[in-house]
Amino acid sequence: MTPPLTPAAPAPNSTPAQTVGPFHGHALPFADGGAPAPSGHPRTVTVHGTVLDGAGAPVPHALLEFWQTGPDGSAPAVPGSLRRDGLGFTGFARVTTGRDGHYLLRTLPPGGAPYLAVCLFARGLPHHLFTRLYFTLPTHDPLLAALPADRRPTLLATPDPGHHRAYRFDIRLQGDRETVFLDFTEPPSRPDAGHGDV
């Protein structure tokens, strides 16, 4: 039996998700969607990889979204993701995989917790999937601490020695190295101020 992919406890009256379907490529991508890093920024990193299905085949035309903190560790409150001005860092990216299932992102390293939030949509997925892409695996991360050791590496982007400041992050939908996918529940308690009302 396979487990459900939907949130464990949807809110009463919440609107259910439906598959993104195959025909979103003329509507959702936008110019420089995969390039949130300001043009020519010296700290730009390249993250790339392939989305793979249970047979190890690439998943073409999948939609990947990334949301992250800026290098200062705070969540950007900067508009302009859809029509980038080339100067500011908005923290949001959207890319589609090509026919080979490959995607590529040029961004800035996140400050604070060292990860990008990832949301994956694809034909054949009735509900989107959340995951995280970590650049390092910190010891005090609550999610990582709760995972069996052998599953943590599925969330780690690995340096790509062939390319300058590049990392590799594949997403495996099934198999021995199936990526960890997440179900966000209510926060345990009200955190202290400081995160800001970005």
Next chain:
Amino acid sequence: MASESVREQTGRAAPGLQGTDRDGSRDSAPGRAAPENPAAPGISAAPGTPPYTGDPLRLPRRPLVPVAPGPEAVELTGPVFGPADVDPLDADLTRQHPGDPLGERITVAGRILDRRGRPVRGQLVELWQANAAGRYANRLDQRSAPLDPNFTGAGRCLTDDEGRYHFTTIRPGAYPWPGRHNAWRPAHLHFSFFGTAFTQRLVTQMYFPGDPLLPYDSIWHSAGDEATRARLVAAYDPALSVSGSSLGYRWDVVLDGPAATWAEEGR
């Protein structure tokens, strides 16, 4: 595993999408009190219409890992959109080309609320759809049906301070589901929503009231039980119609997923 235990604790059925535990027994739990949608009263699946379960090779086999995001979690925030991102004309899909598109002109509008009932302000709403002949202006759609040179079928808008969105477009045509025998998708609009938190991200589909294809549509049925999938059906609303021009449909949306309770509501 943990995901399963949460389900048992809450006694609330997830809008299941997988073949194993989707149907009747998981219908609305006590206290869920979903309002009846008069536009879609009690539409059951037609015989031989199993809910869509997705591509077996693409569905993860392991349970989702529950995460209660702490203050360090970037997912409790989300991207900010503003006037630089969206042109007001992006919300009128009938004015993106020199001529008028073919088809029945419609207005689609509603409110976006979070799970606590707060309006989702200033956030991005995206719409994409087939044309009146049921064909997408997308090269992956190679069906034999006419493209409309005056219709692309993609729009965007930002919600206002009350969480309202508003589009002018045309009613899409039904189309056959490629590779399936005599399976037709009912007319539908694809929508994408952002909340104040990335956890609230939602992509879904909106349907039209009274569509005779609904009982036969596996994808609509995959949304969950009767009350849940009724939330995907808009209501005809003459107050939204534009006299002499367009038919009005109202569709309100509630975003799930935790949002920052300490932030000022909306943005």
